[in-house]
Amino acid sequence: MGALRSSDNLSQDHVWQSAHLVRKAPGVSKAFHALSRLPSMWATKSFNFLTDVRKCFCDEEVQNYIWAIVHQWEEITLQWDDRVVPCINVKSIDSLQSRAPHFSEHDQDFIERQFQQSQIFPQLEDPALREKVETAIRRQGxxxxxxxxxxxVTENHLCRKFEGYFDYKHV
Known part of the structure; x- marks a missing residue:
């Protein structure tokens, strides 16, 4: 498990206290624990965020979604490479989230420009490593x-809960 980085101005205690809020759902807690490798991902989240997660009663869906985030960032960080993980900052994460470079030329161009200008992972200076990370990002949906x-998660949960209810038999 990678170490938490102090450069993110986020203490390890904050992450563990946050994860503690979801402890009653062990799978969700494990997923958040795995995500603690990226403290920058947590920097803008409050305790209310995890309280809301705990209250949504969609533990399996939350767990699967968080694991999908973990696996995606595992690929982006080249399997949690110790040379890459410390270079991940909040601004880089914000720039990448919700982009779909595998499917969007616009997003591919954006990522290429951001990498060329060192706007994404500016502390990652090794050119070969930067190229590998950029390639991993470009593969992402x-x-x-x-x-x-x-x-x-709640949208998916509600769709499954009421699946078939609104067909022609109930109208």
């Missing part, structure tokens, strides 16, 4: 966000 976890 939609880059998932923590901000969208609740709307996506």
């Amino acid at each position: 939609p880059i998932l966000t923590l901000s969208n976890v609740l709307p996506r």
Whole structure:
């Protein structure tokens, strides 16, 4: 498990306290624990965020969504490479989230420009490593966000809950 970086101005205690809020759902807690490798992902989240996650009663969906984020960033960081992870900052994450470079030429061009201008992962200076990370990013479909976890999960949960209810038999 990668170490948390102090450069993110986010203490390890904050992450663990946040994850503690979802402890009653062990799978969700494990997923958030895995995501703690990216403290920059948490920098803009409050305790209310995880309280809302806990209250949504969609544990399986939340767990799957968080694991999808973990696996996506595992690929972007080249399997949690210790030379890459410390270079991930909030601005870079914000720039990438909700983009779909695999499907969008516009997003591919944006990412290429941002990398050329060192706007994404500016502390990652090794050219070969930057190229590998950029390639990993370009392979991504939609880059998932923590901000969208609740709307996506609750929407999916409600769709499944009422699946078939609104067909012609009930109208």
